[in-house]
Amino acid sequence: MTMTNGLRTYERSLALFDEAGELIPGGSQTNSKRPTAFAYGAYPIYLESASGCRVRDIDGNEFIDLVSGLGPISLGYAYPAVDEAIRTQLPKGILSGLLSPLEVDVARLVTELVPCAEAVRFFKGGGEATAAAARVARRFTGREVILNCGYRGWPDTWAAAANDGGVPKALGDAIQTFAFNDREGLERLVLAHPGQVAAIAIDVQVTPPEPGYLAWLRDLAHEIGALLIFDEIVTGFRLANGGAQEYFGVTPDLAVFAKGIANGMPLAVVAGQAEVMAAMTEAAISITYGGEALSLAAAKAVLEIYRDEPVVEMLRARGRQLRDGLTRAAAETGLPFVVDGFDPMTAMRFEGLEPEVSTDAWSFLLQEMAQRGVLMRRGGLNFVSYSHGATDIEEIAAAAGEVFAELAPLLAAGTVRGRLRVRETPTAFRSFS
Ligand SMILES: Cc1ncc(COP(=O)(O)O)c(C=O)c1O
Numbered sequence: 001m002t003m004t005n006g007l008r009t010y011e012r013s014l015a016l017f018d019e020a021g022e023l024i025p026g027g028s029q030t031n032s033k034r035p036t037a038f039a040y041g042a043y044p045i046y047l048e049s050a051s052g053c054r055v056r057d058i059d060g061n062e063f064i065d066l067v068s069g070l071g072p073i074s075l076g077y078a079y080p081a082v083d084e085a086i087r088t089q090l091p092k093g094i095l096s097g098l099l100s101p102l103e104v105d106v107a108r109l110v111t112e113l114v115p116c117a118e119a120v121r122f123f124k125g126g127g128e129a130t131a132a133a134a135r136v137a138r139r140f141t142g143r144e145v146i147l148n149c150g151y152r153g154w155p156d157t158w159a160a161a162a163n164d165g166g167v168p169k170a171l172g173d174a175i176q177t178f179a180f181n182d183r184e185g186l187e188r189l190v191l192a193h194p195g196q197v198a199a200i201a202i203d204v205q206v207t208p209p210e211p212g213y214l215a216w217l218r219d220l221a222h223e224i225g226a227l228l229i230f231d232e233i234v235t236g237f238r239l240a241n242g243g244a245q246e247y248f249g250v251t252p253d254l255a256v257f258a259k260g261i262a263n264g265m266p267l268a269v270v271a272g273q274a275e276v277m278a279a280m281t282e283a284a285i286s287i288t289y290g291g292e293a294l295s296l297a298a299a300k301a302v303l304e305i306y307r308d309e310p311v312v313e314m315l316r317a318r319g320r321q322l323r324d325g326l327t328r329a330a331a332e333t334g335l336p337f338v339v340d341g342f343d344p345m346t347a348m349r350f351e352g353l354e355p356e357v358s359t360d361a362w363s364f365l366l367q368e369m370a371q372r373g374v375l376m377r378r379g380g381l382n383f384v385s386y387s388h389g390a391t392d393i394e395e396i397a398a399a400a401g402e403v404f405a406e407l408a409p410l411l412a413a414g415t416v417r418g419r420l421r422v423r424e425t426p427t428a429f430r431s432f433s
Contacts (some may be wrong), residue, residue, distance in 0.1 A: 134152075146176070156171055318389075
């Protein structure tokens with residue numbers, strides 16, 4: 001660990017990121033992993049290695065990690081059974097002109113665990129897979145409009161709704177956005193697009209669906225001849241083995257998985273009714289790397305562990321312990337810090353603070369938690385893994401207790417910013433999980 005005046009330092013990380021700034025637009029491949037999304041200057045940037053629930057940065061600092069690669073690391077870093085499966089596959093080959101038997105093994109496991117999955121296809125990224133689901137829904141129904149709630153990834157299919165640039169305006173009409181739990185708003189959209197809606201797409205993140213909402217969505221979709229698509233990229237293999245559809249007891253026509261399925265290896269899945277999924281072939285959806293065997297070997301090991309061990313129960317228990325620990329620590333210091341969301345994927349926020357004050361409070365929290373050896377995200381979702389033990393969570397809660405006790409008087413005095421060691425304070429923070 002590198003320290004100056006008792007403070008952890010991140011000099012190597014910062015120097016490397018300066019280099020990255022010249023070579024890599026945005027400095028990173030993932031918006032939510034840009035250093036400015038954390039506490040740039042007072043928080044590690046580059047990983048050296050990771051094991052279990054702990055990571056080490058290139059400056060030699062060690063941390064308990066709650067970011068979990070933004071969700072994919074559900075079992076823990078370098079999880080032995082998964083690494084062994086990858087090592088066993090490696091000498092047999094990664095990709096060839098022949099198909100991998102693992103495609104069938106993993107497809108079967110997905111159909112056993114996921115309620116809507118009669119047939120599956122593999123992809124690499126979440127956005128790529130959600131775009132494929134949209135294409136399938138359009139091909140199957142012969143309609144164009146998709147009513148969507150939430151983030152589905154960067155492809156034009158979805159980005160046409162907000163269109164930050166670079167997406168043909170013509171695509172905008174084919175994607176319409178509705179708000180979570182807002183039945184009237186969605187009904188208005190349905191009425192405005194008679195006979196045109198191919199699918200209603202949604203994911204569950206932090207806010208719980210109102211009672212009956214997801215079943216209502218399914219019924220509405222079917223009533224108008226459309227499909228229901230669940231984006232289970234975050235909820236899959238986390239809320240329950242079968243994702244939100246199992247947890248809430250509502251089976252969609254199509255579902256997309258990407259994060260919890262291969263413990264960090266790049267694999268995404270579109271799953272659904274066989275009849276609907278058949279449109280995948282008709283719609284000419286095809287990629288080179290879908291049968292890449294290292295990710296499939298990892299997924300097979302992961303899914304067998306999910307099937308045979310109480311992974312989800314443990315994620316719930318640890319997430320609950322984290323929620324309780326942080327909530328108690330906040331209450332003891334009178335800090336307006338709230339832990340929302342579902343236990344395996346909790347979301348945190350400061351309640352009632354002006355946006356600028358909240359931004360500074362987050363910077364302070366991330367900076368000081370990192371100083372005490374804990375990495376977490378600025379709002380958005382934090383993720384426990386199967387490798388987080390009860391004592392790890394106790395350590396996190398104890399660190400939070402110390403930081404909250406320092407932060408509360410700073411907030412009261414309006415002097416948080418003066419205590420920040422960050423290089424840059426985010427002006428507008430937009431979270432993608
Ligand atoms: C719900 C949801 N859908 C889609 C995506 C896009 O996945 P990817 O970043 O792998 O393209 C994400 C990414 O965080 C997500 O959280």
